[in-house]
Amino acid sequence: MSLSRNTRRLVGQGLLSVFVAQLTAVATLMGADRLRRLLRGRKVPDLPPAEPVSHPISDGSVATTYTYGEVLFDDMLAAIEGAKHRILLETYIIKGDAVGQRFKQALIDAAYRGVDVYVIYDQFANLVVKRSFLTFPSAVNVLVYPVISSWKFLSPRHLGRDHRKILVVDDHVAYVGGYNIGSAYATEWRDTHLRIEGPAVWDLDNAFVDFWNTHPRRDTPMLDQMPSAGWRPAIRAHRNVPRQLMYPIRGMYLEAIDRAHESIDITAAYFIPDRDILSALLDARRRGVRVRIIVPKISNHVVTDWLSRGFYGRLLRAGVEIHRYGDHMVHAKTATIDGEWTTIGTANIDRLSLLGNYEINLEILDPGLARGMQEVFADDCARCEQLTLEEWMARPALARIYEAILRPLGPLL
């Protein structure tokens, strides 16, 4: 049955009005956010430093959690400076500031002393970084994951960004987590990274090698895979590989949430759950599981914040606790369930990460590490304001209108 011309015109006008309303909402929010930043001034006070904490894991690995960037960056740089054979560094963002410069120099120095150095960064994420900074001498092998990676760029196999943050040194020690490389991340952003020594280094090494070898360039060599560490790891990596339409991190979250019987503690930089993740969390609440989510009160992406807020009403009504992190950006991508299961990685809980980008999350079954992460969560909660349902229901009508206008954009991000 075909629609009449009048109906088609009305539908067209309706869609156009929604689009214009969304555009206006995005523009006003971004304008207001810019103004807020200008008034606040540039410098955010530093976070209190926190030391890394090491946990022995049952398979013989040692997993060390980092929650303060400066300490993490010092350790990563020390590992690069001590490298003897091979360095694999993959980052979504590398800023051309003091911290970025230290990394660049350490990588160049390593290459000049004979270490094989391989670097991957995402071109789109670094469009604002000076080209001269991103130019390395030929001794350093660099793969820039391009803004458009194929002429079939609209295919989901080629749309995602390389959002991973990995460092592997001498096939012996590996780092992974939420931290990009840059000065603000060192002291102003609350994030979480993990250092691994043990069998799981293979997973991170292999993830890098696969990415490198499936994006070959004429001027860079193919990489050898390190020998597999076996079949019984306590730490497993889950890799999203858009090129293979493989997105296991979403499945990992759904399975773990479904299994929860006591507690779910999620720290999410950008929290825009899809329908299945949202229902899994609400189901967990119905089973009596305590569900807590830490999100930034105001993140660096104002539109994402507003999309995230569109879920607060349902979550709060179900008894999910929402804790909004104080004055700093919380950028971690972590979860701990039942004091047994932990994930730390690069994937946000949004469509871009769970069904779009190259990502990597470790899944760790270890009560000691889980306890450590619960302590980190408790410390973070102490810096948060808990949002109550009453407060949320009392928000201004204009805020509800913005949420409603922006809601259809959720599946895009």
Ligand SMILES: O=P(O)(O)OC[C@H](O)CO
């Ligand atoms: O994409 P993420 O999670 O690494 O976050 C990056 C920041 O949003 C940079 O704008």
